[in-house]
Amino acid sequence: MGRVSKAQAQENRQRVVAVASRMFREKGTAVSVADLMKTAGLTRGGFHKQFASKEDLVDEAIAYAFEDPVAHSPVALEEHAGEHETARQTLIEQYLSIWHRDHAGDGCPVSGFAADLGREPGQAARSQDVYINGVRSRAARLATGDDDGMAQLCTMVGALALARATRGNPISEELLQAARTALTKSGSGQSEPQHRTD
Missing domain, CATH: 1.10.10.60 (Homeodomain-like)
Structure with a gap:
């Protein structure tokens, strides 16, 4: 040959x-x-x-x-002609979808590589700049007002990881729905403060 x-x-x-x-x-x-x-x-x-x-x-x-410009949410990457909130809502819906849960290979690298980098500190150190910049970039797409989007991203990544771990049980879809509701309820990803009555 x-x-x-x-x-x-x-x-x-x-x-x-x-x-x-x-x-x-x-x-x-x-x-x-x-x-x-x-x-x-x-x-x-x-x-x-x-x-x-x-x-x-x-x-x-x-x-x-x-x-990869189409990783997990090609539509959400378009800022909907400058409408950040519409793009944000689309990103949340696509990220916390059953499709994304079931297609990790085509999914977000923030969630896709998090567990491995957490277990492999040497690899994490090598890839840290790329990974951190990716995290910041995705959080920025969720930012609203004074909210930098970090907590929203944490909610999304955590919900997705839990949904993947419980796939096959109804709680998997419940987790995705709970996160979608929490992130879209007030339009900022921040729930109204709960007042204790006791």
């Missing part, structure tokens, strides 16, 4: 990164290089020609996921 051209090698590399980004979000970064390369339609030997280590691939896969 002849040598692969530079253009073909670059195309193969991009395919591996795209496949890895999806598989890591769906199954975690523990996915083996062999399984990943098989899914990409390439040999394991090709991996070592393209990447110094699996950690390097994880870095690139995370960056790719955050750069």
Whole structure:
């Protein structure tokens, strides 16, 4: 078999990164290089020609996921002709949808990589800037008035993680609905303060 051209090698590399980004979000970064390369339609030997280590691939896969303009909510990325609140509501609805719960591989990298980065401090340190910028960017899409969107993002990511963990039980959809209601009830993601009566 002849040598692969530079253009073909670059195309193969991009395919591996795209496949890895999806598989890591769906199954975690523990996915083996062999399984990943098989899914990409390439040999394991090709991996070592393209990447110094699996950690390097994880870095690139995370960056790719955050750069993907359609990751989890293509419609919400459009600011609806400048209508931030409409875009915010759309983002919340799509993020806390059954589809997003069931399609982690095509989903938000904030939730998709959170557990793995939490378990792997070395990888988290390598990818920290990309991940933090991604978190801030998504929170900014939820910001309203004095609210920077961080608590809203935490609610969404937490609800999604719980819904995925309980998939197959009615509570899964209840969790998504509870978060949607909490984030849209007052238009700012902030519930009215509860006054104690005791």
